[in-house]
Amino acid sequence: MNLFKRFWQWLFPKKPKPRHVHFVEGDTPPSVIEGRDLIVAREDGEDWAVAFLCPCGCDDRLELALIPEVRPNWKLSVIGDNLPTLYPSVWRKDGCRSHFWLREGLIVWCKEESPS
Numbered sequence: 526m527n528l529f530k531r532f533w534q535w536l537f538p539k540k541p542k543p544r545h546v547h548f549v550e551g552d553t554p555p556s557v558i559e560g561r562d563l564i565v566a567r568e569d570g571e572d573w574a575v576a577f578l579c580p581c582g583c584d585d586r587l588e589l590a591l592i593p594e595v596r597p598n599w600k601l602s603v604i605g606d607n608l609p610t611l612y613p614s615v616w617r618k619d620g621c622r623s624h625f626w627l628r629e630g631l632i633v634w635c636k637e638e639s640p641s
């Protein structure tokens with residue numbers, strides 16, 4: 526049974542579910558975010574900020590500036606089927622202190638810096 530399960534998982538490895546991007550009108554993202562997706566506040570064709578829940582599971586709301594006038598700021602590119610990529614990485618200085626990249630909708634953890 527165990528062997529069968531392992532064989533099954535080898536045949537059909539679980540793929541992590543990518544996150545998608547949703548755009549809202551306005552200069553601030555909504556204060557309440559549900560689910561795993563990213564909310565981008567867009568006004569006059571300019572992306573102002575992106576907000577999403579911390580992927581570590583602590584469910585803190587993270588908000589990153591996307592406009593170059595604000596420091597620090599991030600670059601968001603949307604690839605293919607609505608898959609977001611953020612540059613540079615996100616490193617929380619407080620709370621859970623998570624450090625991760627978001628690449629094409631998937632979270633890539635920076636393990637060497639993650640809290641123990």
Ligand SMILES: [Zn+2]
Nearest residue numbers: 579581583621
């Ligand atoms: Zn967290």
